[in-house]
Amino acid sequence: MGILVLVTGGTFDKEYDELTGKLFFKKTHIHEMLRLGRCRLQVAVRAAMMVDSLEMTDADRETILANCRKAPESQIVVTHGTDTMIETAKVLAAGTREKTIVLTGAMVPYAFGSSDGLFNLGSALSFVQVLPAGVYIAMNGRCFRWNRVRKNASLGVFESLPP
Amino acid sequence: MGILVLVTGGTFDKEYDELTGKLFFKKTHIHEMLRLGRCRLQVAVRAAMMVDSLEMTDADRETILANCRKAPESQIVVTHGTDTMIETAKVLAAGTREKTIVLTGAMVPYAFGSSDGLFNLGSALSFVQVLPAGVYIAMNGRCFRWNRVRKNASLGVFESLPP
Amino acid sequence: MGILVLVTGGTFDKEYDELTGKLFFKKTHIHEMLRLGRCRLQVAVRAAMMVDSLEMTDADRETILANCRKAPESQIVVTHGTDTMIETAKVLAAGTREKTIVLTGAMVPYAFGSSDGLFNLGSALSFVQVLPAGVYIAMNGRCFRWNRVRKNASLGVFESLPP
Amino acid sequence: MGILVLVTGGTFDKEYDELTGKLFFKKTHIHEMLRLGRCRLQVAVRAAMMVDSLEMTDADRETILANCRKAPESQIVVTHGTDTMIETAKVLAAGTREKTIVLTGAMVPYAFGSSDGLFNLGSALSFVQVLPAGVYIAMNGRCFRWNRVRKNASLGVFESLPP
Numbered sequence: 001m002g003i004l005v006l007v008t009g010g011t012f013d014k015e016y017d018e019l020t021g022k023l024f025f026k027k028t029h030i031h032e033m034l035r036l037g038r039c040r041l042q043v044a045v046r047a048a049m050m051v052d053s054l055e056m057t058d059a060d061r062e063t064i065l066a067n068c069r070k071a072p073e074s075q076i077v078v079t080h081g082t083d084t085m086i087e088t089a090k091v092l093a094a095g096t097r098e099k100t101i102v103l104t105g106a107m108v109p110y111a112f113g114s115s116d117g118l119f120n121l122g123s124a125l126s127f128v129q130v131l132p133a134g135v136y137i138a139m140n141g142r143c144f145r146w147n148r149v150r151k152n153a154s155l156g157v158f159e160s161l162p163p
Numbered sequence: 164m165g166i167l168v169l170v171t172g173g174t175f176d177k178e179y180d181e182l183t184g185k186l187f188f189k190k191t192h193i194h195e196m197l198r199l200g201r202c203r204l205q206v207a208v209r210a211a212m213m214v215d216s217l218e219m220t221d222a223d224r225e226t227i228l229a230n231c232r233k234a235p236e237s238q239i240v241v242t243h244g245t246d247t248m249i250e251t252a253k254v255l256a257a258g259t260r261e262k263t264i265v266l267t268g269a270m271v272p273y274a275f276g277s278s279d280g281l282f283n284l285g286s287a288l289s290f291v292q293v294l295p296a297g298v299y300i301a302m303n304g305r306c307f308r309w310n311r312v313r314k315n316a317s318l319g320v321f322e323s324l325p326p
Numbered sequence: 327m328g329i330l331v332l333v334t335g336g337t338f339d340k341e342y343d344e345l346t347g348k349l350f351f352k353k354t355h356i357h358e359m360l361r362l363g364r365c366r367l368q369v370a371v372r373a374a375m376m377v378d379s380l381e382m383t384d385a386d387r388e389t390i391l392a393n394c395r396k397a398p399e400s401q402i403v404v405t406h407g408t409d410t411m412i413e414t415a416k417v418l419a420a421g422t423r424e425k426t427i428v429l430t431g432a433m434v435p436y437a438f439g440s441s442d443g444l445f446n447l448g449s450a451l452s453f454v455q456v457l458p459a460g461v462y463i464a465m466n467g468r469c470f471r472w473n474r475v476r477k478n479a480s481l482g483v484f485e486s487l488p489p
Numbered sequence: 490m491g492i493l494v495l496v497t498g499g500t501f502d503k504e505y506d507e508l509t510g511k512l513f514f515k516k517t518h519i520h521e522m523l524r525l526g527r528c529r530l531q532v533a534v535r536a537a538m539m540v541d542s543l544e545m546t547d548a549d550r551e552t553i554l555a556n557c558r559k560a561p562e563s564q565i566v567v568t569h570g571t572d573t574m575i576e577t578a579k580v581l582a583a584g585t586r587e588k589t590i591v592l593t594g595a596m597v598p599y600a601f602g603s604s605d606g607l608f609n610l611g612s613a614l615s616f617v618q619v620l621p622a623g624v625y626i627a628m629n630g631r632c633f634r635w636n637r638v639r640k641n642a643s644l645g646v647f648e649s650l651p652p
Contacts, residue, residue, distance in 0.1 A: 011347060018433040019482045021337060021378075023349070037282030038270055040303035040320055052347075107201055107344040112438040119200030122285030125304050130293045140203035141288050156345045157203055174510060181596040182645045184500060184541075186512070215510075270507040275601040319508050363608030364596055366629035366646055433527055445526030448611030451630050456619045466529035467614050483529050 002042030003128060004073040005030055008064060008088075009050040010081030012117050014109040025050040029110045030079065033121050041125060044073065053081025053088075053105075061091040068096055075128045077121075078103045082151060082158075085137060089146035093135040102128040103146075104138045107156050165205030166291060167236040168193055171227060171251075172213040173244030175280050177272040188213040192273045193242065196284050204288060207236065216244025216251075216268075224254040231259055238291045240284075241266045245314060245321075248300060252309035256298040265291040266309075267301045270319050328368030329454060330399040331356055334390060334414075335376040336407030338443050340435040351376040355436045356405065359447050367451060370399065379407025379414075379431075387417040394422055401454045403447075404429045408477060408484075411463060415472035419461040428454040429472075430464045433482050491531030492617060493562040494519055497553060497577075498539040499570030501606050503598040514539040518599045519568065522610050530614060533562065542570025542577075542594075550580040557585055564617045566610075567592045571640060571647075574626060578635035582624040591617040592635075593627045596645050 007013065007028045014023045030045050048067050049060055068076055080088055082105040089103050104124035106117035124138040135146040139158040148161050170176065170191045177186045193208050211230050212223055231239055243251055245268045255264050267287035269280035287301040298309040302321040311324050333339065333354045340349045356371050374393050375386055394402055406414055408431045418427050430450035432443035450464040461472040465484040474487050496502065496517045503512045519534050537556045538549055557565055569577055571594045578592050593613035595606035613627040624635040628647040637650050 011344075016434055016438055018337075019479070021349070023347075033282070034304075036277060036279060037286075038279045038303050038320065039282070040305055040322075043304075108342055111440070112342055114199060114437070116199060116201045118281045119196070119202070119285035122282035122304065123200075123289040126286040126289035126301070126306065127293065129306070130290065138289070140201050141197075141206075141285065142203055143289065143292070153345065157201065159203070174507075179597055179601055181500075182642070184512070186510070271505055274603070275505055277600070316508070359608070360630075362603060362605060363612075364605045364629050364646060365608070366631055366648070369630075440525060442525060442527045444607045445522070445528070445611035448608035448630065449526075449615040452612040452615035452627070452632065453619065455632070456616065464615070466527050467523075467532075467611065468529055469615065469618070483527060485529070 001073055001075075002044060003125065004071045004076045005043055005045045006064065006067055006071075006076055006078045007045065007047040007050070008053070008056070008060075008078060008080050010053050010079060010105045011109055012079050012081075012106045013050060015111045016109075023109070028079075029117075030121075033110060033118055036118060037122055039125070043125075051081075053084040056081070056084055056088070061088050064088060065091055065095045068092055068099060068101060074099050074133075076101045077124045077128050079121075080105050082107065082139070086146065086149060086151065089135050089137060093146050096135070098133045100128050100131050100133050101135045102131070102138050102143070103136070164236055164238075165207060166288065167234045167239045168206055168208045169227065169230055169234075169239055169241045170208065170210040170213070171216070171219070171223075171241060171243050173216050173242060173268045174272055175242050175269045176213060178274050186272070191242075192280075193284075196273060196281055199281060200285055202288070206288075214244075216247040219244070219247055219251070224251050227251060228254055228258045231255060231262060231264060237262050237296075239264045240287045240291050242284075243268050245270065245302070249309065249312060249314065252298050252300060256309050259298070261296045263291050263294050263296050264298045265294070265301050265306070266299070327399055327401075328370060329451065330397045330402045331369055331371045332390065332393055332397075332402055332404045333371065333373040333376070334379070334382070334386075334404060334406050336379050336405060336431045337435055338405050338407075338432045339376060341437050349435070354405075355443075356447070359436060359444055362444060363448055365451070369451075377407075379410040382407070382410055382414070387414050390414060391417055391421045394418055394425060394427060400425050400459075402427045403450045403454050405447075406431050408433065408465070412472065412475060412477065415461050415463060419472050422461070424459050426454050426457050426459050427461045428457070428464050428469070429462070490562055490564075491533060492614065493560045493565045494532055494534045495553065495556055495560075495565055495567045496534065496536040496539070497542075497545070497549075497567060497569050499542050499568060499594045500598055501568050501570075501595045502539060504600050512598070517568075518606075519610075522599060522607055526607060526611055528614070532614075540570075542573040545570070545573055545577070550577050553577060554580055554584045557581060557588060557590060563588050563622075565590045566613045566617050568610075569594050571596065571628070575635065575638060575640065578624050578626060582635050585624070587622050589617050589620050589622050590624045591620070591627050591632070592625070
């Protein structure tokens with residue numbers, strides 16, 4: 001059946017507009033990243049939206065959920081801005097069952113030199129193949145259940161919730 | 164307890180010597196790659212050797228095995244040249260139990276622009292956390308049991324053995 | 327005597343702040359770029375300021391001019407944001423004589439993958455060695471007298487003023 | 490009339506063959522480098538050959554000379570391996586007049602991360618526009634007359650001949 005990579009935007013896919021000096025979205029880099037990783041998984045890539053996760057609305061989250069539900073794949077990687085990744089994970093956890101969904105993102109745009117994106121994509125695609133149904137966050141080489149994690153904004157890392 | 168990354172060389176760590184125009188080994192890039200991946204796993208890095216896997220001897224494989232056996236960690240990622248990765252996996256499978264060992268490598272040196280190394284490292288570090296004890300090869304986003312895989316040298320990819 | 331590289335900021339030296347998702351200045355990349363270019367010129371690097379050229383004030387321009395005047399070097403490369411590079415060139419032309427001053431910049435930050443910065447730096451350092459005293463803009467492989475050039479903002483390139 | 494970039498191979502254009510682990514030539518990277526440098530010069534690119542300069546023959550040098558002589562352009566940049574760049578320069582100096590020819594190269598292939606190629610190309614394209622007729626070597630940010638330079642092989646840099 002293969003894996004669905006559902007693209008929603010986030011830092012992952014931001015680019016530098018050399019005419020305006022601003023960051024913007026053009027198109028997803030996922031295909032290029034899969035090529036660079038010499039990925040041989042059966043992967044379908046679908047861009048649901050291209051937004052900064054700080055600007056993601058409830059309607060956007062419903063769209064992401066609908067995409068996950070209707071997908072034939074039961075293993076789904078969602079690329080997402082890190083700021084509200086956990087909020088979206090919560091919506092997905094409430095609305096799906098029997099699917100393994102792994103959200104991942106990047107702290108630095110892939111198009112820039114020093115991105116963690118390729119590392120995170122390799123990580124998320126691996127976790128999604130072996131973890132049981134549920135919704136997870138894969139960042140920093142780690143994988144958390146959606147309700148056991150928080151983003152430490154001052155360090156820029158994801159960490160376990162204290163018990 | 165954390166994860167051991169056991170470095171043995173391979174394409175992963177090759178560099179370009181600008182005085183001779185040859186490829187050579189200087190030191191491992193694993194620390195830099197973990198930093199780039201913003202990795203927050205508890206990882207110990209140990210360089211057992213720095214060799215081209217085509218030149219790896221039986222004695223080298225015994226050294227790698229000894230390092231795996233004596234390591235306190237039960238989750239081990241071995242970075243290795245792709246040409247003889249499966250041979251080493253066989254030695255490790257014969258000599259270890261109750262450890263999860265994932266071998267990975269790269270088709271292009273990390274120091275060059277277009278390497279799959281960071282993707283593979285993210286993948287291997289993820290598989291090693293969740294798979295049961297055994298010896299595996301993680302390449303191309305996939306993970307194979309050591310005795311269910313072959314390298315397709317003409318394509319440069321790893322693939323399942325036909326049943 | 328050597329060459330002075332006078333740093334003022336600009337796109338050249340912008341970086342991505344992974345905690346805020348904004349572009350900012352940390353420190354100049356000129357030393358790293360000279361190392362990458364295996365530059366063997368006698369070069370002194372001085373950071374006069376680190377500002378976006380859209381925010382550069384008249385006082386800033388006077389500071390740049392003062393730095394050029396007091397420098398013992400008679401060959402000076404000024405790294406500068408492209409938006410107001412020509413305004414600064416005009417101030418330098420009015421206030422200096424007997425020095426060759428070449429302003430250059432970049433359309434994409436050096437720290438990002440696809441920057442023109444290294445090309446432009448190689449170009450500016452070359453022109454400054456051979457051109458007679460005067461103030462010039464070196465961009466896009468070309469070199470213009472300061473009063474014979476305009477920035478075409480919609481194309482993101484510098485071009486000759488029509489006669 | 491514009492500038493001719495005459496490609497002969499050299500480290501500049503070497504690539505890593507991920508199937509064999511060897512360095513090889515595929516096609517020139519000059520077009521990509523000119524694009525990266527946002528170069529707006531009128532440049533024609535012609536690949537005369539793609540060889541390692543250690544393997545360049547007298548016949549190859551005659552071919553390069555013939556290409557320079559028959560070119561309508563009077564400003565020519567020759568990309569060349571550094572090991573025998575000066576030998577080729579000597580042949581060009583003996584066989585041309587009234588043309589400005591600048592040879593340049595790289596210590597590290599452009600396709601690898603840490604290449605000096607883009608810096609050198611920016612430099613050579615600048616020197617060729619302003620220097621009088623003659624044959625020159627542009628490396629390390631410097632420009633030497635062909636008969637006033639030697640390659641210091643142990644440092645990997647070009648330096649002035651002692652007087």
